Amino acid sequence: MREQLIKAMQQNQILDIMYIAKDQSITKRRIKLIKLSGEHVQAYCFSRHAKRNFIVDNILAVHPVNKKVRGLEA
Known part of the structure; x- marks a missing residue:
């Protein structure tokens, strides 16, 4: 999971988790990663319209948001 998050952050992807x-x-949250440190992720949460902290071990699934859909839903 951690590797997927690092790759998504490097590619500036928006994720559904x-x-x-x-x-x-x-x-289910739609996020954009800001920082990954230790076992915590800081991200902008589009669902809450605010920065949030997530525990990596509590993330069950990660799915990149399609760029064509991104503009409509994010």
């Missing part, structure tokens, strides 16, 4: 939140609920 499935994430386990603190309350153990599973959420």
Whole structure:
């Protein structure tokens, strides 16, 4: 998972992720990575319209957003 995140950050990609939140609920987020340090990711979350911190181990799935769709949904 970490390698996918590093590659996405290097390529300046927007990602859809499935994430386990603190309350153990599973959420889908659209993010743009800002910084990866240790086991934490700082990203802009389009769902919350704010910078958020994510724990790498809580990210269940990563999917790059198609550039053609990006302009419509991001």
